[in-house]
Amino acid sequence: MTIRVAVAGAAGRMGQAVVAAVEGADDMELTGRADPALGTALADVLGDADVVVDFTRPDTALDNARQCLAAGVHVVIGTTGFDLDALHDAAAASDANAFVAPNFAISAVLMMRFAAEASQHMAAAEIVELHHDAKLDAPSGTAARTAAQMQGEVPIHSVRLPGLVAHQEVIFGDVGQSLTIRQDSYSRESFMPGVLIAVRRVGELETSPLVGLEHLLF
Numbered sequence: 064m065t066i067r068v069a070v071a072g073a074a075g076r077m078g079q080a081v082v083a084a085v086e087g088a089d090d091m092e093l094t095g096r097a098d099p100a101l102g103t104a105l106a107d108v109l110g111d112a113d114v115v116v117d118f119t120r121p122d123t124a125l126d127n128a129r130q131c132l133a134a135g136v137h138v139v140i141g142t143t144g145f146d147l148d149a150l151h152d153a154a155a156a157s158d159a160n161a162f163v164a165p166n167f168a169i170s171a172v173l174m175m176r177f178a179a180e181a182s183q184h185m186a187a188a189e190i191v192e193l194h195h196d197a198k199l200d201a202p203s204g205t206a207a208r209t210a211a212q213m214q215g216e217v218p219i220h221s222v223r224l225p226g227l228v229a230h231q232e233v234i235f236g237d238v239g240q241s242l243t244i245r246q247d248s249y250s251r252e253s254f255m256p257g258v259l260i261a262v263r264r265v266g267e268l269e270t271s272p273l274v275g276l277e278h279l280l281f
């Protein structure tokens with residue numbers, strides 16, 4: 064069965080990549096592109112969609128997700144920097160599901176998993192996350208989620224520079240030794256396989272909202 068997909072933030076950096084990925088997927092049909100930059104509101108595309116993929120802004124993602132859930136449309140959220148807890152009531156009241164991932168790149172999911180394991184054995188750790196200079200939130204959602212999965216207090220340092228996409232180092236220290244786990248997304252295509260997996264699976268979740276691509280991979 065073809066999944067009808069609308070993209071919120073379709074004119075943005077991530078949104079354009081999602082539009083191309085959905086158009087390239089045999090089992091999906093792109094039915095809407097919502098973005099103020101395109102003159103199309105989310106409400107205008109909800110009627111034709113089974114799933115909305117949201118890559119917008121920290122201050123709009125929550126309202127967009129609530130609109131989707133109220134309309135009975137599943138939502139896959141990649142936007143970072145918004146209050147996840149505020150999604151629970153809307154998700155509980157809806158038959159539709161919400162899936163959220165701060166990072167859809169498989170290498171980032173592995174980095175978080177390995178960092179969580181290493182933190183059980185090393186004395187201390189700090190995170191350095193590096194992103195392009197147009198990123199609105201700091202620290203990144205990925206860094207915050209990495210730290211949340213590790214033991215102890217983990218300081219996060221944020222770097223914003225032109226030319227970067229999305230990168231992170233988790234540096235561990237212990238007596239006479241260190242360990243560095245590094246992940247790099249060099250292009251936005253790195254996130255697309257994970258986004259398509261989430262679009263295919265969001266309708267069958269047993270928990271909503273579900274946070275983290277690892278739940279769909281492992």
Ligand SMILES: NC(=O)c1ccc[n+]([C@@H]2O[C@H](COP(=O)([O-])OP(=O)(O)OC[C@H]3O[C@@H](n4cnc5c(N)ncnc54)[C@H](O)[C@@H]3O)[C@@H](O)[C@H]2O)c1
Pocket residue numbers: 071072073074075076077078097098099100105118119120121123127140141142143144164165166167168198199229254
């Ligand atoms: N989860 C991941 O793997 C991942 C990866 C990269 C980026 N991100 C996150 O995705 C988000 C988008 O990043 P970006 O670089 O594409 O930003 P961007 O600024 O290039 O694009 C955002 C787009 O959203 C549009 N927009 C604003 N309000 C809207 C609304 N109410 N409805 C629909 N569209 C609206 C804007 O006009 C813009 O075109 C950020 O929060 C970023 O941190 C997540």
